[in-house]
Amino acid sequence: MKLSSLGDVLHNLPIIWDLRRRLPHAQIDWVVEEGYVNLLTPLLSKDGFKGIDRIIPFGLRRWKKELFSLSTWRQFFAFKAQLQTVSYDIVIETQGLLKSALVCALAKKSPDALVVGLANATEFSGYEPLARLFYSQSVWVPTRSHAVDRSRHVMCSALDWPLLERSSAPQFYLDEYIQSLKLSARSISERLIAPYILCFHSTAREAKRWPNSHWIALGKELASRGYQVVLPWGNLAEQAVSKEIAFQVPNALVPPAFSIEDAFGVIAGAELTIGVDTGLTHLAAVLKKPTVEIYCDSPLWKTEGYWSNNIRNVGDIQKPPTVAEVLQASFELLP
Numbered sequence: 001m002k003l004s005s006l007g008d009v010l011h012n013l014p015i016i017w018d019l020r021r022r023l024p025h026a027q028i029d030w031v032v033e034e035g036y037v038n039l040l041t042p043l044l045s046k047d048g049f050k051g052i053d054r055i056i057p058f059g060l061r062r063w064k065k066e067l068f069s070l071s072t073w074r075q076f077f078a079f080k081a082q083l084q085t086v087s088y089d090i091v092i093e094t095q096g097l098l099k100s101a102l103v104c105a106l107a108k109k110s111p112d113a114l115v116v117g118l119a120n121a122t123e124f125s126g127y128e129p130l131a132r133l134f135y136s137q138s139v140w141v142p143t144r145s146h147a148v149d150r151s152r153h154v155m156c157s158a159l160d161w162p163l164l165e166r167s168s169a170p171q172f173y174l175d176e177y178i179q180s181l182k183l184s185a186r187s188i189s190e191r192l193i194a195p196y197i198l199c200f201h202s203t204a205r206e207a208k209r210w211p212n213s214h215w216i217a218l219g220k221e222l223a224s225r226g227y228q229v230v231l232p233w234g235n236l237a238e239q240a241v242s243k244e245i246a247f248q249v250p251n252a253l254v255p256p257a258f259s260i261e262d263a264f265g266v267i268a269g270a271e272l273t274i275g276v277d278t279g280l281t282h283l284a285a286v287l288k289k290p291t292v293e294i295y296c297d298s299p300l301w302k303t304e305g306y307w308s309n310n311i312r313n314v315g316d317i318q319k320p321p322t323v324a325e326v327l328q329a330s331f332e333l334l335p
Contacts, residue, residue: 001093001100002151003058004033006260006279007303009040010286011147012094014170015155016043020050022161029054029086031103033061038261039283042177056082060099084108092158093117093135094151101131116158122150124302147303169307172286181287183269187256194228194251197330198267198284200275201231201245202238207297208277210320212245217323218274219249222330227271230255232280272333274326277303285311290333296320 002012009032019028030040034057043051058079063072087108093100096118104115119138121127122145132138139157141150152164183189201215219229229252231242239254246252258266267273267284274292275281284291285305293305295315305311312329315321 001031001091001103002095003031003100004036006036007282008147009036010172010282011303012151013172014148015151016052017171018152018155018164024050027053029056031056031058034059042173058103080106089113090158091115092155094154096127096131098128098131101134105134114158116154118154124299144301146301166306178287181264181268184265185258185262188266191253192228194226195271196228196230197222198230198232198270198273200278200281201241202234203276203278210276210294210296212241214323215245216248218326219245219252221327223250228253272330274330292326292329294321294326
């Protein structure tokens, strides 16, 4: 049970592989916010490969906007029926929020089923203590816990397994899948004139952003070295920022909006991804593509990419990196 958001879902992926290694024949289902289903589809079981057996989409974000609509309630009851087609022996809830705990309550469970979740808050993560009312087992985790480590801690406690240390490198997607990824978004590929570098400047929380002036200085230096800077966006405000930066960076591209599904190929085709602490930057990191993660107002220890030599983490909470530091990290990764 990990409903959202993009980065949180990505950092929960390793427990699927951890479970498969120890329980190869288990049925593993995942309830996820419907907007993030495409993050999980590469892990669906098929053709002898065992990953996730069933993805159960949850439309809470959309339903809340039309709470009194008959269609909304029909969709909710359809979701409930889908959730209850299987009787679960173990329900693992790694989010620590009331909404996901309530979904645990809706799930059909065997008589001795375990419902396992977080017993305490961890620093800089959302947590709602009432969620514990819906668990049969609450797991205490270190208050300073990386997002990947926190999920693994809950899973290991649920199954009474030894805790997995960082020396047991997390797996996110199969290497074969990553190697098969290609840029397929024609609206971007047709406008590229040079090897490109993705710059994810946008994030939901303003304090986590890196200054526009820094992005412009970075972009000018990268452009002078023959790279095309690509500045994706997710809403009109972010698009305006992308255009403002691109206006001052030679040959910079502000692409049309693209989906999460397209993002895999867009990231795979880039020479480098540079981004703030946001979901698409973390997607580049879990794909083990050359990635510079910029931390400005969130702790590096919480989500830093530590599983690949292709990742550089710069800055820290209230210690944004300089342009020179980001450039140095970038040149360490560029061919």
